[in-house]
Amino acid sequence: MLFGRHQKNPIKIADKGIEKWSYSTCGYCSTGCSIEIGINKDGKPVASRGVADADVNRGKLCVKGLFEHELFESSGRGKTPLLRNSIHDDYQESGWDGALDKMAAEINRIQEKYGPDSFAIVSTGQILTEGFYTLGKLARGVIGTNNYDGNTTLCMASAVSGYKRSFGSDGPPGCYEDFEHTECLLAWGSNLPEQHPIIYWRFKEAREKRQFPLIVIDPRVTMLAQYADFHLCITPGTDVVLMNAMMQVILEEGLEDRAYLEANTVGFEALAAEVKNYDPVSASRICGIDEDTIRTVARIYAKAGSAMSIWCMGINQSTHGSDGVVGINNLSLLTGNIGKPGGTSLSITGQCNAMGTREWSSCSGLPGYRLLENSQDREDIGKFWGVDPDFFPKKRGLTQTDIFPAIEAGDIKGLWLVGTNPMTSMPNTSRIRKTLEKLECCVVQDSYVDVETAQYAHIFLPAAIWAEKEGVFTNTERRVNIIRKIKEPYAQSKTDLHIFNALAKRFKRAEKMHFPHHFDDVFDEMRELSKGRLVDISGLTHDLIEAHKGIQWPYTKEQSENGELPPKGGKRLYVESATFSYPDGRAKLIPLPFVDNNEKPDKEYPFWLNSGRLVEHFHSRTRTGKIANNNKFSPTPFMEMNPDAAVALGVKHQSYVRVVSRRSDAVVLVMLTQRVSRDMVFIPFHFFDCVNRLTLGLLDPHSRQPAFKQGAVRIEQIDQVLAARLNKEAREF
Ligand SMILES: Nc1nc2c(c(=O)[nH]1)N[C@H]1C(S)=C(S)[C@@H](COP(=O)(O)OP(=O)(O)OC[C@H]3O[C@@H](n4cnc5c(=O)[nH]c(N)nc54)[C@H](O)[C@@H]3O)O[C@H]1N2
Ligand SMILES: Nc1nc2c(c(=O)[nH]1)N[C@H]1C(S)=C(S)[C@@H](COP(=O)(O)OP(=O)(O)OC[C@H]3O[C@@H](n4cnc5c(=O)[nH]c(N)nc54)[C@H](O)[C@@H]3O)O[C@H]1N2
Ligand code: SF4
Ligand SMILES: [Mo]
Numbered sequence: 001m002l003f004g005r006h007q008k009n010p011i012k013i014a015d016k017g018i019e020k021w022s023y024s025t026c027g028y029c030s031t032g033c034s035i036e037i038g039i040n041k042d043g044k045p046v047a048s049r050g051v052a053d054a055d056v057n058r059g060k061l062c063v064k065g066l067f068e069h070e071l072f073e074s075s076g077r078g079k080t081p082l083l084r085n086s087i088h089d090d091y092q093e094s095g096w097d098g099a100l101d102k103m104a105a106e107i108n109r110i111q112e113k114y115g116p117d118s119f120a121i122v123s124t125g126q127i128l129t130e131g132f133y134t135l136g137k138l139a140r141g142v143i144g145t146n147n148y149d150g151n152t153t154l155c156m157a158s159a160v161s162g163y164k165r166s167f168g169s170d171g172p173p174g175c176y177e178d179f180e181h182t183e184c185l186l187a188w189g190s191n192l193p194e195q196h197p198i199i200y201w202r203f204k205e206a207r208e209k210r211q212f213p214l215i216v217i218d219p220r221v222t223m224l225a226q227y228a229d230f231h232l233c234i235t236p237g238t239d240v241v242l243m244n245a246m247m248q249v250i251l252e253e254g255l256e257d258r259a260y261l262e263a264n265t266v267g268f269e270a271l272a273a274e275v276k277n278y279d280p281v282s283a284s285r286i287c288g289i290d291e292d293t294i295r296t297v298a299r300i301y302a303k304a305g306s307a308m309s310i311w312c313m314g315i316n317q318s319t320h321g322s323d324g325v326v327g328i329n330n331l332s333l334l335t336g337n338i339g340k341p342g343g344t345s346l347s348i349t350g351q352c353n354a355m356g357t358r359e360w361s362s363c364s365g366l367p368g369y370r371l372l373e374n375s376q377d378r379e380d381i382g383k384f385w386g387v388d389p390d391f392f393p394k395k396r397g398l399t400q401t402d403i404f405p406a407i408e409a410g411d412i413k414g415l416w417l418v419g420t421n422p423m424t425s426m427p428n429t430s431r432i433r434k435t436l437e438k439l440e441c442c443v444v445q446d447s448y449v450d451v452e453t454a455q456y457a458h459i460f461l462p463a464a465i466w467a468e469k470e471g472v473f474t475n476t477e478r479r480v481n482i483i484r485k486i487k488e489p490y491a492q493s494k495t496d497l498h499i500f501n502a503l504a505k506r507f508k509r510a511e512k513m514h515f516p517h518h519f520d521d522v523f524d525e526m527r528e529l530s531k532g533r534l535v536d537i538s539g540l541t542h543d544l545i546e547a548h549k550g551i552q553w554p555y556t557k558e559q560s561e562n563g564e565l566p567p568k569g570g571k572r573l574y575v576e577s578a579t580f581s582y583p584d585g586r587a588k589l590i591p592l593p594f595v596d597n598n599e600k601p602d603k604e605y606p607f608w609l610n611s612g613r614l615v616e617h618f619h620s621r622t623r624t625g626k627i628a629n630n631n632k633f634s635p636t637p638f639m640e641m642n643p644d645a646a647v648a649l650g651v652k653h654q655s656y657v658r659v660v661s662r663r664s665d666a667v668v669l670v671m672l673t674q675r676v677s678r679d680m681v682f683i684p685f686h687f688f689d690c691v692n693r694l695t696l697g698l699l700d701p702h703s704r705q706p707a708f709k710q711g712a713v714r715i716e717q718i719d720q721v722l723a724a725r726l727n728k729e730a731r732e733f
Contacts, residue, residue, distance in 0.1 A: 032475025076450035078462025104506035124419030125351030128471030136362025146397030162325020168581030174344025181342030189314010243327035245283035257336030274591030306342035322702035355474035427697025464489030481550035656723035
């Protein structure tokens with residue numbers, strides 16, 4: 001038999017007849033790559049490429065960005081608004097006026113009957129910032145529900161909470177350029193090569209030019225772990241113990257930066273007293289990392305001239321998520337690694353505009369990192385919007401993870417979901433299904449009508465997707481970049497901004513308020529409100545952002561008037577001494593006693609259940625599941641399992657098994673691999689009715705983020721013929 005290329009036709013690259021390339025920013029992950037879409041003579045988007053002189057990606061894109069032009073016409077797009085009285089009826093097509101009239105009437109009816117907070121709104125990290133800002137104005141200033149939150153509670157809440165506790169405000173202080181300066185990188189629960197491929201590439205290029213140690217803390221052998229000098233295969237949910245033990249070593253050996261601590265922090269004594277309880281030997285019994293490794297890693301980290309930590313969902317999605325973030329910040333502060341090149345504590349964000357919602361959506365407060373709890377902030381925004389400040393609640397309402405139980409309890413009767421798919425993404429699917437079934441009115445505003453949650457809605461609003469509209473995203477390193485319109489919205493779909501404005505018009509309270517229709521005018525309001533804040537964007541304009549292919553905040557009006565180049569705007573936060581966001585300018589060192597409270601494997605459920613992502617798919621696959629060059633790499637739900645564990649159970653590679661937790665069960669295909677240890681299985685969360693049927697989602701007490709990464713399951717053998725048939729039928733259904 002012959003193998004090799006000579007049997008095949010040579011690869012021919014078809015001429016796509018591109019007439020122009022249009023600028024935009026990728027709409028998947030938070031890396032924030034600048035992208036150009038090739039348009040042919042018929043005005044059709046036919047190709048995507050990275051923008052060569054964009055600082056973030058320098059010409060590169062990953063497998064998702066490369067096929068993003070196929071999104072616009074991908075299957076399942078919502079064409080027209082849909083209505084029905086009961087979720088057991090079929091949907092009827094509707095015009096926009098009819099759908100929005102109905103929605104406004106339902107909001108009024110529910111709020112009059114059950115009170116203003118009985119209608120909840122859950123939004124996303126994936127629409128444009130101008131849309132977020134407008135939704136915030138509508139939710140806080142017009143509809144007036146305090147139960148308004150975003151899917152960022154599943155994602156970034158622990159990072160936000162940890163930054164606020166340590167530094168007095170949200171806002172990641174570092175940037176990608178820090179890889180070019182650092183002498184040591186700690187990566188906590190982040191699978192950078194798959195989830196942020198271009199940030200990974202920036203890191204890798206820096207490390208190829210100048211070797212520095214990489215220490216990866218992850219219970220799974222990710223591609224990043226394979227590349228590390230030290231891979232710390234930690235017991236799930238115990239990172240805080242490792243951090244405390246590292247701090248003990250640092251203090252014991254006098255490796256802390258005394259001068260930095262004295263000038264910039266409070267709370268040293270209490271922290272030093274707490275970490276005394278975590279000697280590396282006792283800690284090793286909890287976190288599974290041996291004493292020598294703890295000591296060595298602590299020394300390498302603390303002795304480096306500059307050292308940085310990055311982290312992602314392995315830290316945030318835990319019952320110790322917020323504490324984990326504070327622990328990382330404690331380590332950075334102890335060693336003087338904040339605000340200097342290569343020394344930082346950088347939360348890797350998730351969705352393309354997770355930062356935009358944190359800054360401007362008013363989900364957890366008011367725009368520009370303002371707080372509902374602060375009377376001056378309520379006063380200022382009330383005046384600016386033309387809303388009586390007393391109309392604002394004086395305290396933040398429920399988070400997404402508390403909104404669902406409140407529906408279950410009957411306190412919330414109406415729900416508006418904007419750009420999020422909780423049927424697939426929330427823990428404990430069957431409980432979510434029952435919860436959604438209780439709603440008197442559920443509105444789903446999504447670009448895809450085949451999104452699972454639409455099966456439980458009364459009103460479906462088709463949203464224009466990504467570059468069918470214009471506005472900005474903010475990426476992981478606080479860089480604001482612009483999405484330019486590549487084509488008109490699909491079928492009858494409308495931009496999110498248009499939908500918010502059109503709904504506002506239907507409420508009396510909005511009559512005296514201003515809801516600008518043009519995204520430039522919305523941005524002007526944000527610029528004005530940002531003056532003098534940490535998130536100062538008063539020097540930015542949409543055109544300036546495009547000219548520089550993304551600009552980091554802060555970038556003030558004074559800087560732009562002085563002709564200062566945008567890169568000088570805001571590479572890093574907290575560069576000057578004692579400029580943290582607490583009133584005294586000092587960061588807080590916070591002691592972190594460890595409370596062991598996760599669901600853990602036992603006799604009945606002997607495996608840790610870990611879940612996460614794959615490079616080719618994005619979340620619930622409404623997008624990547626439709627694009628052949630993404631979907632083909634993993635079209636079926638599967639589970640990584642260790643070969644030794646499989647032998648013990650008699651489970652075969654590529655056979656189907658039933659995975660059972662205390663909640664429910666799921667059928668998956670087994671992939672045997674050493675990526676996971678004997679007592680762990682890993683299932684990607686991209687598939688509906690799969691891993692989230694099993695997850696428990698205990699909540700972090702500070703951030704209310706679910707512990708998606710820790711749970712316990714058992715594996716059962718099943719009839720292979722039946723399983724294959726069910727799986728095939730399920731996919732064809
Ligand atoms: N291709 C692709 N890219 C994406 C996304 C996507 O869906 N697809 N989603 C985007 C979004 S919204 C997000 S939030 C990010 C997520 O990006 P990541 O957080 O990097 O991805 P995950 O796979 O969810 O989890 C990361 C790692 O956490 C580890 N982990 C589990 N438990 C623990 C623990 O107790 N301690 C530690 N230290 N680690 C643990 C897991 O083994 C896993 O390797 O990716 C973004 N980028
Ligand atoms: N087991 C487990 N579960 C997890 C996680 C995990 O690691 N493990 N990770 C969690 C994390 S970090 C996250 S971020 C969540 C994500 O969870 P979701 O937010 O539910 O996931 P998506 O599939 O991204 O949903 C976004 C929706 O917005 C739609 N959309 C896209 N663009 C637009 C637009 O421009 N306008 C509108 N209106 N809609 C649009 C998409 O079609 C899609 O239906 O999942 C969480 N769930
Ligand atoms: S790394 Fe993220 S932003 Fe860049 S092309 Fe890939 S998905 Fe898009
Ligand atoms: Mo996320």
